[in-house]
Amino acid sequence: MSFDWPFFWHYLFRPSGAYLHGLMLTVVLSVVAQSLGTILGLFAALGRMSRLTPLRLVVRAYIWIMRGTPLLVQIVFIYTGLAAGGIFRFQDISLGFMTIPGNVQAGLLALSLNEAAYMAEIIRAGIASVDHGQTEAAKSLGMTYGQLMRRIVLPQAARFVIPPLGNEFNAMLKNTTLVSVIGVPELLLTTETLTSATFRVFELYSVVALYYLTLTTIWGWVQARIEAKFGQSTAQAEVAPGFGERFFGRAIFGAARSKA
Amino acid sequence: MIAPAQNILSSIGGLPEPANDEVVQAIDVRKNFGRLEVLKGVSLTVRRGEVVVIIGPSGSGKTTFVRCINHLEKIQGGRIFVNGHMIGYREARGRLVEDSGRNIARQRREIGMVFQRFNLFHHKTALGNVIEAPIQVLGMKRNEAVGVGRDLLARVGLASKADAYPAQLSGGQQQRVAIARALAMKPRLMLFDEPTSALDPEMIGEVLEVMRELAREGMTMIVVSHEMGFAREVADRVVMMDDGQILEEGPPAQLFGQPAHKRTQAFLSKIL
Numbered sequence: 001m002s003f004d005w006p007f008f009w010h011y012l013f014r015p016s017g018a019y020l021h022g023l024m025l026t027v028v029l030s031v032v033a034q035s036l037g038t039i040l041g042l043f044a045a046l047g048r049m050s051r052l053t054p055l056r057l058v059v060r061a062y063i064w065i066m067r068g069t070p071l072l073v074q075i076v077f078i079y080t081g082l083a084a085g086g087i088f089r090f091q092d093i094s095l096g097f098m099t100i101p102g103n104v105q106a107g108l109l110a111l112s113l114n115e116a117a118y119m120a121e122i123i124r125a126g127i128a129s130v131d132h133g134q135t136e137a138a139k140s141l142g143m144t145y146g147q148l149m150r151r152i153v154l155p156q157a158a159r160f161v162i163p164p165l166g167n168e169f170n171a172m173l174k175n176t177t178l179v180s181v182i183g184v185p186e187l188l189l190t191t192e193t194l195t196s197a198t199f200r201v202f203e204l205y206s207v208v209a210l211y212y213l214t215l216t217t218i219w220g221w222v223q224a225r226i227e228a229k230f231g232q233s234t235a236q237a238e239v240a241p242g243f244g245e246r247f248f249g250r251a252i253f254g255a256a257r258s259k260a
Numbered sequence: 261m262i263a264p265a266q267n268i269l270s271s272i273g274g275l276p277e278p279a280n281d282e283v284v285q286a287i288d289v290r291k292n293f294g295r296l297e298v299l300k301g302v303s304l305t306v307r308r309g310e311v312v313v314i315i316g317p318s319g320s321g322k323t324t325f326v327r328c329i330n331h332l333e334k335i336q337g338g339r340i341f342v343n344g345h346m347i348g349y350r351e352a353r354g355r356l357v358e359d360s361g362r363n364i365a366r367q368r369r370e371i372g373m374v375f376q377r378f379n380l381f382h383h384k385t386a387l388g389n390v391i392e393a394p395i396q397v398l399g400m401k402r403n404e405a406v407g408v409g410r411d412l413l414a415r416v417g418l419a420s421k422a423d424a425y426p427a428q429l430s431g432g433q434q435q436r437v438a439i440a441r442a443l444a445m446k447p448r449l450m451l452f453d454e455p456t457s458a459l460d461p462e463m464i465g466e467v468l469e470v471m472r473e474l475a476r477e478g479m480t481m482i483v484v485s486h487e488m489g490f491a492r493e494v495a496d497r498v499v500m501m502d503d504g505q506i507l508e509e510g511p512p513a514q515l516f517g518q519p520a521h522k523r524t525q526a527f528l529s530k531i532l
Binding site for chain 1: 330332361362365366368369371372373375377379380381382383392393396397438441442445
């Protein structure tokens, strides 16, 4: 076995600028795609439970397609496929202080759309687990659908949604590697670039594996903290119901509507 | 023992003035679940300040009927008016069409409802439950809502429980919070759907006490209940339902003393 330990330690503890940039891209992609996916998933979940049959069917078809095809195929389809078909070509967007390249937009879109399908099912199950009496009580007080969802049902559904949401984010951290195929220089593609220059595949893939393991471990710790805090507030009703309400009530609908 | 409830309605500025003398007017209400006919043409008028207790065997449609009055159930025929407004439907080219969600929500504001299973919001404190709808639905200022809410809780004997979550309260306490929550909307009509059926026997009294006081203060109430003692003492009128219809109605003394129908007699003999 040939394993160049000094090389390994060097790349593990003194990552290059390009490598750190890849790490940052991985984290940003994960966080943004998970957030967008959760918001889209919420609306998809509501659409899936709508009384309007056409809307329900559209959402079901969407979920069926996104869960039934490989994420890798979706990524290539959205970036390369659409451009090749002459339908849509992602252009770089300049925000002045930074530029968002077209392939990053496409990757982000594919990850979010895919995640939305999974989150839709998770959130739907969460909503279904809230006792129907809660909805009836809210209705009897004159609350509209939006008010009772935002104030009564979703904060309670959050308790059921948060554990699987944590697992989804763990998967998302790793799924971002797939956008390397459309040339997004996240952690994996940066590693590949380095290996083609140094031929140190064993060492560099050990390093990148450890980086992902560190990311998912940190997240696992954060997730445990969130679940402990949230579980406590509902199980023992000691801490205010803060997290669920903040998470759904403010983060998603909040700024616009919950001024009262 | 709890402190007796007193002047409950003074916390919401006195008895909300009904617009009409006839608070509820139900005309030939029909309802079916699939093929099963649950209501076969129920007509009932409830006047301002009246307390009507609906009794009847389970499956007679009494709970369904009360749930139709605030449109928690759709109806397939007939009309229901509360304070002169048709509930749940509007007329369009001679036909009845279900009203928009927004309009239905508006109509429900003035109809308070108390459920058998309390249905308090689990993630909110007792006070949080009471102030939620006044703030969200009526746009009341938080300070004001908290003032009214604390006062209401005090008057149903729960001043010290304002910050407790439902899980920390007994059934009787939860149901009293639920009554306070409904009253906070200043309703002109209160519907009670078997409010004591899910309670342990020793807690029934404290809930009935609050309801008795509300009746005394002039609230218009429709109560589905098996509490015959309460009906006898508080009701202006007792309605006996069976098989989706109103079998007979009358003042409690008459209905309990000389029931006209055999089935009423049979039902009362089983329950009294």
